[in-house]
Amino acid sequence: MKENIPLNILIIDAETDTVELLKNRLQLNKDVLKTYVSTSIKNAKIELNSKHINVVFIDPLSFDLDEASKFIFNVRGTLPEIVFVLFYNYFKAEQRSSEFYRGQRSRFTHYYKLNKQTPIENFQDEMVYIFQKIQSDLRWRMSDQNIKTLIQQSEDLINKNPNSESEIPKVLEELRDQLDQLRRQTTPKAETVTKKSIFISYRFTEIEYKKDLADHLIENGYSVVTGMESNQYISDAIIARIKQCEFFLCLMTKHQEKKDGTFTTSPWLLEEKGVALASNKKLVLLIEEGVTDYGGLQGDWQRIHFSSKGFMSAAKQALKQIKSFEGEN
Known part of the structure; x- marks a missing residue:
């Protein structure tokens, strides 16, 4: 198993x-050697020239946008060889979208991103996702000399703190072994889809429904993945989980009653369903009786309606549908 590359990170904000x-x-992550901070573009240039930085987190909106973009x-x-992460307020960027993505800045759509408005309970999961992307990128982006510099830095830190329980010594030998492999890498690995994996999208108040459904799927040989316990936020980490699963199963239960007596479902379920559709996932929708707002773009064969008493029967139908996707009728 490959060890991660030590990170020298510059925050520009x-x-x-x-x-x-x-x-x-960042300092909670064992891969981070040093974290530096610059509150101006001028100072950031000095730090980049004097430090061996391999990752930059920057908020271009906290500076003059043209100056930050040029930098x-x-x-x-x-x-x-430096990996950039845009650390900014998505809402502010959306308000200035015509300017933010204009001209050369259209490239920003392809950058790694971290939303400053990420709820605190979701922040760590987002960081895990970002670190995975950074490590993947660095393994093919960085030159031999950069790796050698990091090895030397690690050795210097060990010499200064010989009694430290740092994880750094464990990565040195692996880093040296990786030099030849890194030379041959030209493109990052694409995200893989895990076979027989199902992302379950559900309202987190519906724990019993979700548990019964997940248990039934697991008993039949499937692995189950869910989002984080946040009812109002669909993060990049959740999007990645959906993309990595083979199937998408959405449990659409009652959320708010409408004037006609029918119900909406929660909006973030519709967002997650939209991600699944955009990712060409095979979908099954379990829809509670009375829910009418569940969006379009899916065929009738993908919808299974249920009542509270008939939930397990609907769960079995959902399993049958998923098996049919695999040709296991």
């Missing part, structure tokens, strides 16, 4: 409160 939040979270693209051109 004029908003000191969010800087502290991010810095504290980002210049660094990407002269130091292509």
Whole structure:
């Protein structure tokens, strides 16, 4: 198993409160060697010239946008081994979308991103997702010399702190072994889909429904993946989980009653369903009787309606539908 690459991270952000939040979270990760902070573009240039940085978190909206953009693209051109993560407020960017993604900044749509508005209970999961992306990127992006520099830094830290219980010594030998492999890598690995895996989208108040459904699927040889316990936020980490699953099963239960006596379902379920459709996942919708707003774009054969008394019967129908996707009628 490959060890992760040690990270020297530069945070570039004029908003000191969010800087502290991010810095504290980064320092919890064992792969992070050093974390530096710059509150100006001028200072960031100095840090990049004097430190061996391999990851930059930057909020371009906290500075003059044109100045920040010029800095980002210049660094990407002269130091292509550095991985950039845009750490910014998605809502503010959306308000300035015509400017934020104009011209060369249209490339920002392809950058790794971390939303400053991420709820605190979801932040760690988002960080795990970002670190996975960073490590994957670095394994093919970084040059031999960068790896050698990190090895030397790790050895220097060990020499300064010989009694430390750091994980750093464990990665040194693996880093050296990886040099030849890194030279041959030209593209990052694509995300793989886990066979017989099912993402269950559900309202987190419906724990019993979800448990019964998950148990039934697991008993029949499937692995079950869910989102985080947040009723109002669909994160990049959840999107990644949906994409990595082979199937998508949405449990659409009653949320708010409408004037005509029917019900809506929760909006984030519709968002997750939209991600699944956009990712060409095979869908099954379990819809509680009375729910009428469950969106379009899916065929009748994908919808299974149920009442509270008939839930397990519906769960069995859902399993049968999933097996039919695999040709296991």
